[in-house]
Amino acid sequence: MINKKDSRRSFLQRGLVAGLTGGALLSTFGQGLSAAVDRQSSFSNPSDLKITDVKCGYVRGALYVKIYTNQDVWGCGEAVDAIHGTYHLVQRLGNQIKGQSPLNPNRLAEQIRKGAFFGGAQSGVFVAVLTAIETALWDITGKVFGVPVYQLLGGKFRDKIRVYCDTALYTSTNPTPADYAAAARDAVGRGYNAVKFDVDDAKDPNKYDQFNWTANPAEIDRMYDAIAAVREEVGPHIDICVDMHGRYDAVTGLKMAKMYEDLNLMWLEEPIPADNPEVYKSITSQTSTPICTGENVYLAYGFTRLLAESAVDIIMPDIQKAGGLGEAQRIANLSNLYYVPFSPHMVASFLGAMASCHVCASVPNFQILEWQIYMDKDPLWQDIVTYDGPRTENSFITLSEKPGIGVEINEEGMRKYAVPGVPFFE
Amino acid sequence: MMTTKNNRRSFIQKSLMAGVASTALLPSFGSELKAAVDRGPSYSNPSDLKITGIKTAFMKGHGTHMFVKLTTNQGITGYGEAMDAVRGTYGVATGTEGWDNMTQFLIGQNPLEINKIVEQILRRGHFGGAQGGMYVAVLTGIEIALWDLAGKAMNQPVYRLMGGKFRDKIRLYCDTASSSESPEDMAAGAVDVKNAGFTAIKFDIDWAEDPSKQDEFNRTASNGEIDRMVKQITAVREAIGMNMDLCLDAHGRYDLPSGMQIAKEMEQFKLMFLEEPVPAENLDSLREITRQTTTPICTGENQYLAHDFRKILEKKAADIVMPDLHKCGGLGEGQRIANLANLYYVPVAPHMVASPFGAMAACHCCASISNFLCLEWHWISKWKQWDELILEEPLIKNGYIHLTDKPGVGVTPNEDAIRKYAVKDAPFF
Numbered sequence: 001m002i003n004k005k006d007s008r009r010s011f012l013q014r015g016l017v018a019g020l021t022g023g024a025l026l027s028t029f030g031q032g033l034s035a036a037v038d039r040q041s042s043f044s045n046p047s048d049l050k051i052t053d054v055k056c057g058y059v060r061g062a063l064y065v066k067i068y069t070n071q072d073v074w075g076c077g078e079a080v081d082a083i084h085g086t087y088h089l090v091q092r093l094g095n096q097i098k099g100q101s102p103l104n105p106n107r108l109a110e111q112i113r114k115g116a117f118f119g120g121a122q123s124g125v126f127v128a129v130l131t132a133i134e135t136a137l138w139d140i141t142g143k144v145f146g147v148p149v150y151q152l153l154g155g156k157f158r159d160k161i162r163v164y165c166d167t168a169l170y171t172s173t174n175p176t177p178a179d180y181a182a183a184a185r186d187a188v189g190r191g192y193n194a195v196k197f198d199v200d201d202a203k204d205p206n207k208y209d210q211f212n213w214t215a216n217p218a219e220i221d222r223m224y225d226a227i228a229a230v231r232e233e234v235g236p237h238i239d240i241c242v243d244m245h246g247r248y249d250a251v252t253g254l255k256m257a258k259m260y261e262d263l264n265l266m267w268l269e270e271p272i273p274a275d276n277p278e279v280y281k282s283i284t285s286q287t288s289t290p291i292c293t294g295e296n297v298y299l300a301y302g303f304t305r306l307l308a309e310s311a312v313d314i315i316m317p318d319i320q321k322a323g324g325l326g327e328a329q330r331i332a333n334l335s336n337l338y339y340v341p342f343s344p345h346m347v348a349s350f351l352g353a354m355a356s357c358h359v360c361a362s363v364p365n366f367q368i369l370e371w372q373i374y375m376d377k378d379p380l381w382q383d384i385v386t387y388d389g390p391r392t393e394n395s396f397i398t399l400s401e402k403p404g405i406g407v408e409i410n411e412e413g414m415r416k417y418a419v420p421g422v423p424f425f426e
Numbered sequence: 427m428m429t430t431k432n433n434r435r436s437f438i439q440k441s442l443m444a445g446v447a448s449t450a451l452l453p454s455f456g457s458e459l460k461a462a463v464d465r466g467p468s469y470s471n472p473s474d475l476k477i478t479g480i481k482t483a484f485m486k487g488h489g490t491h492m493f494v495k496l497t498t499n500q501g502i503t504g505y506g507e508a509m510d511a512v513r514g515t516y517g518v519a520t521g522t523e524g525w526d527n528m529t530q531f532l533i534g535q536n537p538l539e540i541n542k543i544v545e546q547i548l549r550r551g552h553f554g555g556a557q558g559g560m561y562v563a564v565l566t567g568i569e570i571a572l573w574d575l576a577g578k579a580m581n582q583p584v585y586r587l588m589g590g591k592f593r594d595k596i597r598l599y600c601d602t603a604s605s606s607e608s609p610e611d612m613a614a615g616a617v618d619v620k621n622a623g624f625t626a627i628k629f630d631i632d633w634a635e636d637p638s639k640q641d642e643f644n645r646t647a648s649n650g651e652i653d654r655m656v657k658q659i660t661a662v663r664e665a666i667g668m669n670m671d672l673c674l675d676a677h678g679r680y681d682l683p684s685g686m687q688i689a690k691e692m693e694q695f696k697l698m699f700l701e702e703p704v705p706a707e708n709l710d711s712l713r714e715i716t717r718q719t720t721t722p723i724c725t726g727e728n729q730y731l732a733h734d735f736r737k738i739l740e741k742k743a744a745d746i747v748m749p750d751l752h753k754c755g756g757l758g759e760g761q762r763i764a765n766l767a768n769l770y771y772v773p774v775a776p777h778m779v780a781s782p783f784g785a786m787a788a789c790h791c792c793a794s795i796s797n798f799l800c801l802e803w804h805w806i807s808k809w810k811q812w813d814e815l816i817l818e819e820p821l822i823k824n825g826y827i828h829l830t831d832k833p834g835v836g837v838t839p840n841e842d843a844i845r846k847y848a849v850k851d852a853p854f855f
Contacts, residue, residue, distance in 0.1 A: 047831075104590030110796045141590070145582055147472075152587060154758050155539035155576070304769050308740055326589050330765045337736050337766075364545045401473075 045071070046144055051102050054094025054133065055426065056087065057411070058419040059384060062320070062348060064409050065090065065132040066425065067102060073143050075102065076409045077135030078352040080320040082128035087422050089129050097133070103144065105137040106326050123298035127323050134324030135355050135405075142404035149355070149405055153329050153362035160396040161357045163371035164194030164241060164266075171201035177229035184230045184238075187373060191394040194239035194266060194368060197230060199223040199256075200247040215252040224259050231263045239266040239368075246270035246296065250279050257287035266368075267292035267314050267343070281311035292316050295345035299323045300330045307338045314367065318345040319356040328356075332363035341367035350375075351385045351407040354400055361399050369397070383413035472579045475500055477532050480568070482519045484512075484852040485844050487815075488779040488804055493839055494519060494567040495855055496537065496575055504537065504575030505839050507784035508567030509752040510727075511560045516852050518564045528561075529568060537575040541758055544569050548731075558730035562755050569756030570787050570835070577834035584790035584835055588761055591793035595826040598803040599626030599673060599698075599775075605633040609661035616662045619806065623824035626671035626698060626800055629662065631655045631688070632679040645681035645704075647688065656691055663695050671698040671800075678702040678728070682711045689719040698800075699724035699746050699775065709743040716744055724748050727777035731755045735763045739770045746799065750777040752784050757791040764795035773799040781815040783839045786830060793829050801827070814843040 053068040063083040067075045093112055100108065112130055113121045120126040142149045150156045165187040169175050175183075180197060187195045199222075202210070206218035215223070227242055234240070242265055244256065253271030260268055267290040272279055274296040284291040294316035297303055302322070306312050315335050319328040332342040342365050346356055353371070360366040371392055375381045386408040391397065400406025411425050418424040479497040484490055490513040494506035519529055528547055535543065547565050548556045555561040573584045585591045600619045604612065612629065619627050633639075638650025655674075663672060674697055676688065685703030692700055699722045704711050706728040716723040726748040729735060732755075738744055747767050751760040764774045778788055778801050785803070792798045803822070805812040813820040817838045821827045830836030841855070848854045 103586070104592070106589040106794065107592040107796070110592070141586075145580065145586065147580060151538060151576075151580070152589065154541040154587070155543075157539070157542040157545070300765070300769055330762075333732070333762045334766065334769075337732055362541065364542070 046101075046103060049073075049101055049103060049140075049144060051097050051100055053098070054090065056090045056132075057409075057414060057424045058083070058087070058422050059349075059380075059414055059417045060419070062352070063090070063129065063132050064349075064351070064414070065136050066409060067094075067097075067133065067136040067140060069102060069140065073140060075136035075138070075140035075143070076351055076405065076407070077132040077137075077139065078320050078348050078355065079128045079132035079135075080318065080348050080352065082125045082321055083132070086125060086129050089126070090133075093129065093133055102137045102140045105134055105141060105324070108137055109134045109324055109326060123302065127298045128321045131319075131321055131324045131327075134326065135320075135352075138325050138355075138358075139404040146403050148399070148401050148403060149325065149358040150361045150399065153325070153358065156361040156399065157364055157366070158361055159399050161360045161366070161399060162194070162368045162396055163192070163392055164196050164239065164368050164395070165190070165192035166196040166243075166370055166372045168373050169197060171198055172203055174201065174203060174205070175226070177225045180226045181229040181233035183373075184233045184240075188234055188238060190376065191392075192371075193237075193395040194241070195230070195234070196241035196243055196269075196370070197227065198243045198245060199226055200243070200245045202247075213248045213252065215248060215255070220252075220255060220259065223256060227260065227263055227265075236264070240264075241266045241269060241292075243269040244271045246273040246293075248272060250283065254283045254286060257283055257289040257291065260289050261287060265289050269293065269316070270295070277305045277309050277311040280306065281309050284310070284312055290314055292343065294318070295321070297322065299327060300334055303331055303334060307335055307340060310338070312340065314341050314343050316343045316345045316370075318347070319359055320346070320348045320352045325355060325359050328359045329362055332359070332365060336363065336365040339365075341365050343367040344369055346370040347372060349381060349385050349407075350387050350391055351405065351409060353391070353397065354387070354407045355405050357397050357399050358405065371397075380417055384410055384417060385413075386410045472538055473536070475502070475536055475538065475575075475579050477535050477537050477575075480520055480529050480532060481853070481855045482516070482567070483841075483844065483854045484516065484849040485781075485847045486849055487781060487808075487811075487847060489513065490849060491781060491784075492519070492564065492567050493783075493844065493855075494571045496532075496568075496571045498537065498575065498579075500579075502575060502578045504571040504573075504578065505783060505835065506567040506569065506571030506574065507752055507780050507787065507839075508563050508570075509750065509780050509784065511563035511753055512567070515560055515564050518560070519568060520853070528564065532568075537572050538579065540569065540572045540576060543572060544756065544758065558734065562730045563753045566751075566753055566756045566759075569758065570752070570784070573757050573787070573790070574834040577836075581833050583829070583831050583833060584757065584787070585793045585829060588757070588790060588794040591829060592796050592798070593793055593829075595828045596789040596792045596798070597626070597800040598624065598822065598825050598827060599628050599671065599800045600624040600806050600825070601628040601675070601802050601804040602806060603630055603804060605630035605658075606635065607658070609658045612658050613661040613665035616666050620666050620670055622806075623822075624670075625825045626673065627662075627666065628673035628675055628701075628802070629659070630677065631658070631674045632677045645679060645684065647680055647684035652684075652688060652691055655688065659692065659695050668696070672696075673698045673701065673724075675701040676703045678705040680704060682714065685711075686715050686718060689715050689721045689723065692721050693719060697721050701725065701748065702727075709738055709741050712738075713741050713743040716742065722746055724775060726750070727753070729754065731759060732762045732766055735766055739767060739772060742770070744772070746773050746775055748775050748777045748802075750779075751788045751791055752778070752780045757787060760788075760791045761794055764791075764797055768795070768797045771797075773797045775799040776801055778802040779804045781839065781844075782812060782818075782821050783816050783835065783837055785821060785827060786816075786837045787835045789827050789829050790835065814840060816840055 167183040290313035292314040492512040496504040722745040724746040
């Protein structure tokens, strides 16, 4: 039990008494304040709050982190994709932050990064793991102060976050244009007003070479016809995105971008790999199809050249990968200076989705967030987190108003999907 | 008295009820949360908080200060302060005197959506000068008041709403604002500042009445003028030693060859920075100086919004940036500017000439960024008067301001003291 000396009331009184006259207090705050101080919650005493433990679990392509404290409040975070095999890294970073207050997420994230400047902290796996920890710190801070995370990010611009449905029509099964159209019909039928399709296919029977990715005319026709069928099916007002997964070379990327021009895409994603901003710039400047990249770009640093060189029209950092919620907001604010919209990549659970929503709500230039069709269909996604209520409704997620992120890791529900051979929240 | 319907307890309950089973609640927060919610303060219901009024007051201090007061439907008041580019803007913030009304839409709005409100004010002024200057300075006063309100409504210091703090105390440098004294007097003044506990000091080096000045209008510094500067700073550096940081301010007074020469002559003194050797508008010229001297070059008090700093940083036109947090768009914009600068490994040393209220507001922002260097303090010749301007104890201890944990900005403008210096015939709340 927290004793009286450490209660929040005395914390507040200590702060208030230091040099403030009663008259000023009342005129500034009205009559309610001194009575309210007496009624103040003794749920937590922020100034004594300390991290006591960091535990993690892995499910498919995601890392889930829980940060525990000395005051019966904990935080949840998630990272995706660049997290395989990172159990010991999570333990090491967790040990670095034990004993510290979790209430300064920006500082702790910077500290963690500085501690590994020579250990890979510029991008990739390290940054992804940091992302899960950083996210959990925001969750704790919101819970401790009784506010949703968006309020810790300067408040919200919107209450609902638009999503598009990534149809996950995997090209490995060589779907026909009719299959594409059917998948689009299904997504629109579920209420989505924007859809995304993959078109890159390593198993295209027309492909001549396994390693080179210059598309031949048959491959190009396949990629075009698939999306033409989608456009025909959904009509002119549903937004369509096409993802080439960074597989192709510059000449193919440019060709497809130009071919897609008459289909009026919302964007063409990763026509070429992420690493060369100058090549992106040459494609972007030669086509009216909006070009988008970002899921494999880390930290705000990763976006500086893409933006300063006007290399892309839209950016899509993955908020469960790029360095955290604070960093994602900084990335969005950076892109805002270039009038570039912010449309995050998202393949996470609803915990990650809602964490993303807090960031998306907090910036003016948010465009749209990714959602996967299998999140609607596969029971795993309902089992692994706790959140009652609809997740997407007519292509929107409603922003949570609960303290912190508003979604909890459900350890019991998650356990059966846990990656074997790795400790699960132990 | 507030009705139960509007108290914070019901705010929390409303959000908790929305789709969360009580069994889900308990494993999340432990059994204490439910009990704590019942005990929660009924002081305010943030989601029902609305701005009911906006007033301004103008004071003569370091030039013209504009104070902003926002009132609400729950008895909370937020203060803001803006500097320098606010002179004569009496009707702007409050929408009188025929200026297109910047803030009428604020009445009835929830003040917690700070960044959104700022964006709305900027968009409304798209054709009305919102790219910089006076419009942005006035906006800044309002923006700071929104942070003060939000902090008070949520019972948190502003830094907490900005992502937490990197540091508990904010390093100051003392701007002596003198350029016309003899080397001996300057050195003595520097020693006084050192003895007062400051770890960094700034002098002006542009002297309009320098007898060596050859022409009234051009921006060329003669050898005599430069010699005068070197003699002064030699005496100062000798008096304070190498451990105290030394900055110089040229106030954007000089042309390219003169600014270049001054920067190079100052290399021997290992300055923390040389400020605005040339005027603010041409960053290419500033970049020439920055590239050719080891003296760190600093600019920014006459730059507005993150956009101006993006240009400085992309061109690498300066080594250090100094946005004025009471002018450049506010605390949120200041944080965005600092985070942008951080991507270029450029530190931030904000320009600051405000009252102690404005100083503490700046401190919340400075605490919230990793690349904060030091904050200006410009009132050495009127220290007592400065201290008077807030109700709380004097802020400065040994050259630092200690960040407050009180809600909002955490200090309160002393309206009676401010009124003594009120601008005649201008609004006063």
